[in-house]
Amino acid sequence: EAGVTQFPSHSVIEKGQTVTLRCDPISGHDNLYWYRRVMGKEIKFLLHFVKESKQDESGMPNNRFLAERTGGTYSTLKVQPAELEDSGVYFCASSPTSGRALTEQFFGPGTRLTVL
Amino acid sequence: LAKTTQPISMDSYEGQEVNITCSHNNIATNDYITWYQQFPSQGPRFIIQGYKTKVTNEVASLFIPADRKSSTLSLPRVSLSDTAVYYCLVGDYGGSQGNLIFGKGTKLSVKP
Numbered sequence: 542e543a544g545v546t547q548f549p550s551h552s553v554i555e556k557g558q559t560v561t562l563r564c565d566p567i568s569g570h571d572n573l574y575w576y577r578r579v580m581g582k583e584i585k586f587l588l589h590f591v592k593e594s595k596q597d598e599s600g601m602p603n604n605r606f607l608a609e610r611t612g613g614t615y616s617t618l619k620v621q622p623a624e625l626e627d628s629g630v631y632f633c634a635s636s637p638t639s640g641r642a643l644t645e646q647f648f649g650p651g652t653r654l655t656v657l
Numbered sequence: 658l659a660k661t662t663q664p665i666s667m668d669s670y671e672g673q674e675v676n677i678t679c680s681h682n683n684i685a686t687n688d689y690i691t692w693y694q695q696f697p698s699q700g701p702r703f704i705i706q707g708y709k710t711k712v713t714n715e716v717a718s719l720f721i722p723a724d725r726k727s728s729t730l731s732l733p734r735v736s737l738s739d740t741a742v743y744y745c746l747v748g749d750y751g752g753s754q755g756n757l758i759f760g761k762g763t764k765l766s767v768k769p
Binding site for chain 1: 691698699700701702703706756757758759760761
């Protein structure tokens, strides 16, 4: 079974540019999450989709970040315009059901974003 | 969500048993204890979860005392490939809440 995949693995952009990160969850997983780790900090939750609906977006830092999950399959996270402090590793995770199974989330390898 | 405290780092040698203890003094009645493992350049990976007493799977054991104010992750006979960061998470992740709260974790270094 394929795991969670993320694209690209690395992205280097200049301040003010736009970047779109993609996440493909494990097939059949309704729950999809985005997390990020900025330099030297802990992994922080960004948002949670259940199918195509945003269940919880309390972790989104500001309105420069836009996440979508059209059709309830893959998800994109767009940063526009990117700022220096957005540099870090962005992780996507998925899980199959609600309830206790939410704690067993399957993470992708992450996208390393560098904003110059 | 309960705050967790765990050692920043630990060193071990191949073949030894490693025990990583996590303190969570203000754990709530509905909270579960979950451990994740993260290798360099990879996302975190679920290891084990428990509520009380002892849980064992093919990877590790989790010991939880009766007061549940701490928990110990036990890795039997570690190998070099067990070098990773181990995170202790505590929370009631049932229902719609899926935002895992990661702390700093414990960096385990296994030496030959």
